[in-house]
Amino acid sequence: MRVPLSWLREYVDVPAGVTGRDVGEKLIRAGLEVETVEESDLSGPLVVGKVLTFEDEPQKNGKTIRWCSLDIGKDEPQWVVCGANNFAVGDLVVVVLPGAVLPGGFAISARKTYGHVSNGMICSSQELGLGDDGTHGIVVLEPGEATPGDDAIELLALKDDVLDIAVTPDRGYCLSIRGVAREAATAYGVALKDPAELALDGSGAGGYPVRVDDAEACSVFVTRTVTGIDAKALSPRWMQKRLLASGMRPISIGVDVANYVMLELGQPIHTYDKARLSGEIVVRRANAGEKLMTLDDQTRELDIEDLLITDDSGAIGVAGVMGGASTEISEATADVVIEAAHFDPIVIARASRRHKLSSEASRRFEREVDPLLPRYAAQRVADLLREYAGGTILPEETVVDTHPLPDPVTLRADHAARVAGAPITLTETVRHLESVGCTVEAAAADATAAPLAAGVHAPVLAEVGTTTVGAANVQGDDLLTVTPPSWRPDLRDPNDFAEEAIRLFGFDNVPSVLPAAPGGQGLTVSQKRRRKVATALVGAGLTEVVSYPFTGEADFDAMGLPADDPRRTTVKLVNPISDEEPSMQTTLLATLLRTAERNVGRGATDLAIFQTGLVFLPKAETKPAPLPSVAHRPSDAEIQSLYDALPDQPLHVGVVLTGLLTPTGWWGKGRPAGWADAVQIARLISSAVGVEPVVTNVELAPWHPGRCAQFAIGGPDGKVVGHAGELHPKVCQAFGLPTRSSAVELDLEALIAAGPESITAHPFSSYPVAKEDVALIVAADVPAADVQAALAEGAGELLESVRLFDVYTGEQIGEGKKSLAFALRFRAPDRTLKENEVADARQAAVQVTVDRFNAVQRVG
Amino acid sequence: MSGPNTDYDPVEVTPLHAEEVERTRDEALTAFTEAADLAALQEAKSTHLGDKSPIVLANREIGALPPQARKEAGQRIGAARKAINEGFASRLTVLEAEHEEQMLATERVDVTLPWHTPELGARHPLSLISEQVADVFTALGWDVAEGPEVEAEWLNFDALNFQPDHPARQMQDTFFVEPAGSGKVLRTHTSPVQARSMLSRKPPIYVICPGRVFRTDELDATHTPVFYQVEGLVVDEGITLAHLKGTLDHFVVSMFGEGLEARLRPNFFPFTEPSAEVDLKCFVCRGASVGNPDRPCRTCGSEGWIEWGGCGVVNPRVLQANGIDTDRYSGFAFGMGLERTLMFRNGVEDMRDMVEGDVRFSRQFGMEI
């Protein structure tokens, strides 16, 4: 809502000298979102001049200029060159003099032009920032409107600050000068001159025939008729200026007046050419298949929920949203039917959304308009048409009004003070409520407090005192009955009234008290473990990044996922940012690989990045989530079905490594990051949360089929928690990554859940260690981890540790074989081991590998 | 070893003369002192303490003396040997120290050279700031609550008093989950975590909820469709707006420094009543830039205050929908955008830097913000 300060001042006696910025500040403190205050950059001298003489001088370029002398209230006439010719000797015009600045920063100086020195210029409407007045020439004032030398800035109210206010949904009444003026009047503690307080001259009956078929959706419908208007008449300059300043384009007197009254009072108005109406106006819901060509010349299919204004010809408007073209007023219109109605906010909101049509009218109706306004607004339109378009107001009037009166609300007198935790006295509370337009009375003896008054049984704050309401003396825990004004449909709960009193009391005056929470337990185990993982990864040199979770087929194709891969079954969005990425990620790598690609593209070819984030896994059966009542807590079953309807959303961690892990330097050649680094990082993540997973070779996209490690918890057949290894060469190519890039993705949530509850310490031996090395030749496809496990199994309790320290393949070993060398350490808790004990344990260890893998001990 | 010498008059055994013993001792000490390095010292040692050295040879002569003379000669020789040994030891200490010093000097390296083990990586600043906020509130005894990102529409809107056709519901440009009418959305704010907290816990409830949220905004310098928020919720007996102010003041001080405070400006949010915008006293100029063109402040645009978030007293309708006894309990809630916080707190100028995943952005921060 754009509010010119001059317009506001018409209804509120804002102290002289107060600027738009000052008013904006006050309104912000009162709870209006004043986004900007535009301050005019216009500066004088700008004066009224009287044309004394002029001479038309044709120019070579075909134009004719006028060389004019003007009386600007000085001894000598002012001589200027003018390009326009819509004036005569004796006309009063607006003259800008050298030294002035016109809107838009246009500085004026005396300048030589067309063979004369022009000491300023005669201004057009547009040059004064008043928009196109349709004259294609300069502004000619009415005779006697001013005297030569008068300050035109003041005369035409040219220098005006404009406040731009973002009106919140609860403050629909502030989509009008009237509403903002009410707030300004309260803020400055001055009276409001309510522009809606005007004399009604209608008879209350006999106007244009109207029938309302849906009183729920249309509770008020008022018409007035003005006959014999001059539809070609121009709107007065002040009205055009205000419309422009408010962001609306002046069009014609009929349209301008309707818009002007809407801005002034907040009541949307529709005007019909009476000659183009046929028969009774009926307000009803649309029939299936009905169509309407709206004012924007679009033919719209109507929905049976749309509320329509119709006549014998069919639909002539979507109520509260947009009128139809067939009954629109035009330059030929003589008689106008004015409609001012009250529509249900939800009906209008839905229609506006359905037709993707947000109009000035619908924006107001959606936020609910003062239901008492229609008669006054229709009167105001009629008055303006009579005055500026020469019409005659018919006394007959149509008034359909079934709108209920606002419900009073009963609340404790100290409710505002208790909500605020501040000593707002009862006297202040009553005063503030009255200043927003409420009627405050002492509640009847048998009245009970309205529900939803949080903490209603709390003791009274002593500081609130007592007050007198009517004849009653009121204490803090006495009840008040408060009736909201017609323009505040948002005031319906005790807290709504408390807010009004608190904001006028001043949020700044509320004390600051830190509440004492009961003792907490800090972060949860899961939250702590996530931090440990991140810290461990950073310690290993990885950098955390974030990516959008949106993905699509192109990413899955690039990852080489088979057509039936479950990761291609996704949660999809109805309205994604991009049609190519309609899905929520089922794998972090879908988005992390793109992030890696972007980094590599920007020159970071040696990359070690990680990201944590949710993946979204649709359930086998997708059910809609219910929408239970908000009047009470949903049942446990309803709550469960809310949760069950959602996809599984486990937290994953993803890693991508590309290029060199260690750079080339004075120590030698750099080392590329490879599959083993990825696997090691997955192990690092696991051990950061205290889990030792089982690693096996598997084939899975997007990894290299021979270089993918699967991580499982809870034994070899346990839950798979992720994978690590080298990426498939095609995947590297598809994502523009260096060859042999590698990646990890783990279900961090599952890993964390598998972590230990607590660790129990074990004693460790102080007897000497016995070290034994074993080299075993096994088939090349036997996993080292399995051989190691077999050794550990066979070695028995004396084994302290076993570690693989060499892998060898070559001619000496034979085709299809490999040699694995392990270092075994034996130790007993209670004695020094004897040589034969160690030898026996070693042999037992080897024997298991022989039995299980046909292992052959390698000697020497 | 030579046997006892009986042919000599013991008084005539020259090496045992006091003057002779002293001379032998002094020669040895001089030789040690003059030894320039460990090798020379070893040579002097074998000359003056070795098997053929004068003092050892003299010692052997003692046996030839008559018993009554042996004691005196023995003491004389013993004292001299001790002095020679000590002389050697002290010179050895000196020379060894010199030697070590020289050796270490030759091993000097350029410690400014780089090495190949990976340097510390970096956290994303959005993670760091989420954790910092969590730490501020866990220190107050609050819990950190979390929830899913694909959320039930009821929890995202209805439970928070966003009525189905209310303009407030349209204000938040929402991603809807297929199929249309599924009742599921990408959460538009972290507030559904508040609803979940109220549904799953009993008052007193003190929770802070950091998390990622979604709105259908196009990415530009100040907007992103995916962003991070943090919200706080308290539900307890006797909770007031004053408690909200106290909490926000504490939060401001924790994040931006001592002496700062929050300011509330009335506003509208469906889930709170009364509602307010939270402004933060500018931590750079502390208001000194207001009306002072000589001291403009970029951080607050010379306004003295920075818009930070929204807050209010929990609307009792929200308590009611989530099963909290509105007669007994009241609450407050607040929420801030973390990107915006980073922008003004850490001077991030472009929203896109925060969401594109460029490692250079995270690396500026390391593990601290």
Ligand SMILES: [Zn+2]
């Ligand atoms: Zn500042």
